[in-house]
Amino acid sequence: MSAETKTPVKKERRSAGEVLKRMTRHQLFIPVAALVLLVLFNLIADPSFFAVSLKQNSLGNPVLSGNIISVLDNASELVLLAIGMTLVTASSGGQDISVGAAMAIAGSVIIRLVCGGQVSVDTMQTSLILAVLAGILVSMIFGAFNGVLVAYFKIQPMVATLILFTAGRSIAAWINNNQLPIVNDQVFKYAGTFIPGIPVPTPVFITIFVIVLFWLALRFTNLGLYTQSVGINANASRLNGLDPKMIKLLTYVILGACVAVAGFIRVSRSGSINYSRIAENIEMDAILAVALGGNALGGGKFNIYGSILGAYVIQFLTTTLYKYNVPSTALPAYKAVVIILLVVLSAPVVREKMSHIGKSSKRAKEVA
Numbered sequence: 564m565s566a567e568t569k570t571p572v573k574k575e576r577r578s579a580g581e582v583l584k585r586m587t588r589h590q591l592f593i594p595v596a597a598l599v600l601l602v603l604f605n606l607i608a609d610p611s612f613f614a615v616s617l618k619q620n621s622l623g624n625p626v627l628s629g630n631i632i633s634v635l636d637n638a639s640e641l642v643l644l645a646i647g648m649t650l651v652t653a654s655s656g657g658q659d660i661s662v663g664a665a666m667a668i669a670g671s672v673i674i675r676l677v678c679g680g681q682v683s684v685d686t687m688q689t690s691l692i693l694a695v696l697a698g699i700l701v702s703m704i705f706g707a708f709n710g711v712l713v714a715y716f717k718i719q720p721m722v723a724t725l726i727l728f729t730a731g732r733s734i735a736a737w738i739n740n741n742q743l744p745i746v747n748d749q750v751f752k753y754a755g756t757f758i759p760g761i762p763v764p765t766p767v768f769i770t771i772f773v774i775v776l777f778w779l780a781l782r783f784t785n786l787g788l789y790t791q792s793v794g795i796n797a798n799a800s801r802l803n804g805l806d807p808k809m810i811k812l813l814t815y816v817i818l819g820a821c822v823a824v825a826g827f828i829r830v831s832r833s834g835s836i837n838y839s840r841i842a843e844n845i846e847m848d849a850i851l852a853v854a855l856g857g858n859a860l861g862g863g864k865f866n867i868y869g870s871i872l873g874a875y876v877i878q879f880l881t882t883t884l885y886k887y888n889v890p891s892t893a894l895p896a897y898k899a900v901v902i903i904l905l906v907v908l909s910a911p912v913v914r915e916k917m918s919h920i921g922k923s924s925k926r927a928k929e930v931a
Contacts, residue, residue, distance in 0.1 A: 590857035594872040597855065601879050612886065620757060622749070627762045630882055638878035639766035640666075640825035644845065645852035645870040646777055647818030650786075653794045654814045655713050656862030657720025658850045662822050663842040664731020665705055669826035670836050671735035673698040677751060678744040685747045699823040705731075706819020710812035728846070736838040746834040755831030766828050773824065777867060787865075790814060794862035844895060848877050851902055 605612040615629035644662050651659050676697055679688030687694075705727060712723035746752075754765050781787040789810050792800040797807040830836050854860055855876055856869025877898070884894060 590866045591869050591872065593857055594855050594869055594876050597876050598872070598879065601876065601883060605883060609886075612883075617762060622759070624757060624759050625762055626757050626764075630886065632764065634875065634878050634882050635767050636764040637882070638875050639764075639770045640828055640842070641845065641848050641852060641874040641878060642770050642871050643773055643821045643825040643828075644818075644849040645856070645874040646773065646867055647814075647821035648849045648853050649856070649858060649865050649867050649870040650790055650814040651720070651818050652853050652858060652860060653862055653865040654790045654811045655720050656794060656860075657713070658846075658853070658860065659709060659724045659815070659818060660721055660846045660850075661705075661709065661724040661727035661731055662818070662825075662849055663845045664728050664735070665702055665819065665822045666826035666829060666842040666845070667732050667735035667836070667838050668705060668738070669698040669702040669823040670830035670841060671738040671838070672701045673827055674744045674746065674830055674836050675739050677746055677748075678739075681744070682742050683745045683747065687746065687748050687751055691751060695823075695827050698827060699820050702823035702826070703816050703819040706815045706817075706822070707812060710815030713815065714808040714811035732838045735836075735841075739836075743835060743837065748834075752831055752834050755828050755833070769824065769828060773821070774871065781867065787867075791864050795864065847895065847898060847902075848874075851898060852877055854902065 612630050615627055615631055617625050618628045620626045648659060648662070651657075673694045676689040676694035677687045677691065678684050681688070709720075709724050709727060712718045712726070713720050716723075754769065756765065757763075758765055789800070789805055792803070792805060793807045793810045800807055800810075826842070829841055850860070852873035853870045855873030856866060856871070858865045858869060880897070880901075881894060884897060885891075889897070
């Protein structure tokens with residue numbers, strides 16, 4: 564074969580290799596690859612997994628039903644937590660493990676105001692908007708508490724948030740005098756189920772609204788830039804006129820607002836609250852969503868859309884496991900395997916080794 568024939572082949576191989584290398588280095592490669600694998604698995608195992616139909620709910624309203632609708636619906640709370648957790652991780656280099664307990668507190672405040680202190684009500688005793696705003700305010704205050712411990716007292720984030728993780732559900736129960744209030748007003752349940760005449764679950768619209776809100780904030784403010792700067796090098800950001808403590812505190816307050824909205828959706832689904840079970844183990848899923856989105860758990864540069872995609876991938880995995888009758892008690896074990904793989908693949912030693920193997924393979928091809 565002549566040299567003229569060999570050259571284009573080598574160039575084609577080289578360009579294909581460079582494209583593949585760029586793809587694998589992209590921050591969204593892992594969540595997209597995981598989503599593709601889950602889609603392929605379900606297509607092969609049971610194509611009906613993706614079927615969507617129009618059915619009537621218990622109130623006689625036509626609503627969309629199917630596994631994909633369940634994924635979009637049930638991932639709503641996790642997406643909201645992943646957004647806030649991404650900012651906290653980027654700024655402080657640590658994670659908030661109290662989000663589940665904080666959801667219980669926010670939900671308890673909302674239920675308390677809606678019920679007016681009663682155990683069971685058929686109509687809301689307080690304006691729903693006022694109750695939700697109160698829940699957001701309280702949750703932001705607890706977020707600020709965590710933020711002060713991390714930013715001003717320099718306590719490691721996981722240790723600082725362990726306080727609220729331990730006491731949060733007890734505080735939530737205390738707010739309602741250890742009672743389990745029930746709201747029978749259907750209007751209260753619209754936020755967690757369906758609005759009559761709209762076949763798409765309401766949490767999907769709430770999630771889209773929050774995502775658009777954060778897109779606008781990151782697009783037209785310096786929130787993302789300041790958060791990344793503080794996470795990469797707090798001392799350098801201080802020399803450039805930023806206040807690292809205030810920015811860290813702000814991210815925890817923002818997470819508190821996300822937690823409150825997620826808590827509202829959760830209590831709205833059932834019209835009640837179970838302090839010990841609400842959002843149980845959701846902290847692990849929120850952290851996993853951030854990691855799965857390609858974000859460094861040590862802080863710094865982040866991609867909030869990667870975390871959002873990671874949250875949907877986790878819910879996709881959960882729905883798939885439930886479909887094939889995997890016990891709920893075994894789900895944490897499967898998610899732990901995913902965490903181990905992510906941690907190992909993101910470890911500097913492993914990345915360096917993989918890079919070395921890639922370079923050696925490239926040299927061998929060039930020699931051949």
